[in-house]
Amino acid sequence: MNVSTKYYCSNCREPLKEQDKYCPRCGCRYRDIERGIKGKIGLKGCAKIRFKPKGKKFSQETLKGWLSSKDKNRFPEGVDMLREVDRKNNVYRKIVRDRRTGKIVHEDIGPLDQHR
Ligand SMILES: [Zn+2]
Numbered sequence: 001m002n003v004s005t006k007y008y009c010s011n012c013r014e015p016l017k018e019q020d021k022y023c024p025r026c027g028c029r030y031r032d033i034e035r036g037i038k039g040k041i042g043l044k045g046c047a048k049i050r051f052k053p054k055g056k057k058f059s060q061e062t063l064k065g066w067l068s069s070k071d072k073n074r075f076p077e078g079v080d081m082l083r084e085v086d087r088k089n090n091v092y093r094k095i096v097r098d099r100r101t102g103k104i105v106h107e108d109i110g111p112l113d114q115h116r
Contacts, residue, residue, distance in 0.1 A: 006034045010051060044063055063084040066099065076100065085112060
């Protein structure tokens with residue numbers, strides 16, 4: 001399993017080092033974290049993007065990617081997955097699409113506080 005983490009300035013998209021407290025280009029202190037996981041668990045390129053004010057819990061999270069499915073007959077090319085958690089607006093959204101046809105096979109949208 002191979003996990004790579006990348007940091008970007010939330011404002012100008014400048015790539016940041018992990019230890020950078022402020023963006024060297026624009027001075028912004030918000031950063032996006034992008035995590036790519038490739039490995040045995042069948043994630044074929046999934047990115048998680050978080051908006052996290054420093055010292056606070058993240059306010060928004062987006063997980064987007066291409067996953068292989070166990071159901072090879074139904075989804076021979078895997079599925080496209082989009083999951084959004086928005087604490088600021090209290091929204092939870094999960095959409096799974098068949099990669100081949102683009103059809104939505106699973107949809108789960110609702111208030112975040114009722115999701116747990
Ligand atoms: Zn910047």
